[in-house]
Amino acid sequence: MSELIVFGIRPVIETIDSGKQIDKIYLKKGTDSPIMSALRERCHTRKIAVQEVPVEKLNRLTKGNHQGVVALISAIEYADISQILEKAKQRTSLPLIVVLDGVTDVRNFGGIARSAECAGADALIVSAKNSAPVNADAIRSSAGALNLIPVCRVGSLRNTLKLLKDEGMQLIAATEKSDKTLYDTDFTNPTVLIMGAENSGISKEILKMCDERTAIPIQGKIESLNVSVAAGIMLYEVVRQRMQK
Secondary structure, X not given: OOOEEEEOHHHHHHHHHOOOOEEEEEEEOOOOOHHHHHHHHHHHHHXXXXXXXXXXXXXXXXXXXXXXXXXXXXOOOOEOHHHHHHHHHHOOOOOEEEEEEOOOXXXXXXXXXXXXXXXXXXXXXXXXXXXXXOOHHHHHHOOOXXXXXXXXXXXXXXXXHHHHHHOOOEEEEEOOOXXXXXXXXXXXXXXXXXXXXXXXXXXXHHHHHOOEEEEOOOOOOOOOOOHHHHHHHHHHHHHHHHHHO
């Protein structure tokens, strides 16, 4: 395992209470007791992702007495959305934030983080429930960019995007389901670039909120690009337009 893990009901509860940032907690399927209910309540309050799994999954994570509970500790310190907005306002360059909707592969996540940092993005925003863990594999895939670019993990992407929109940022969805290409999209305004999962894309709920949808033109027979590659192309069209302005 490349993650730092904590296992056992009491140790995991103590870790939550200590304020350490936790990526995800795995619980044995069908486990229920008063102390487990207390653990679930803490997870709900702190917006920690919880997944019920077979005991075999927990046994693979640790050989210790896990008591049906294993927590994955985050490898980075997450930023708060208010911090991201404040820093973006202080910069002389136009704000650029990347939002990932359902990107769960750590290597894609790391690759996007690397491109975003190189393109000068202010932050990455991910959902607490359906996103890749920020673990050692993700950091390696990002070439260390995840130690440099702020990452914000939120309970509701919808509410966060509404906040960003209220702050004057345009929401641009990268999706192949658009007749408009990125070369016809104006990125010379404060921008939130939204990338979706490879298999399902951006959720319908999020798409409805967006100001524009834009696509990368595909010339070959394969209909879509790897999300990390697509993010890099999108980000550097933003850079190109802003450098020319």
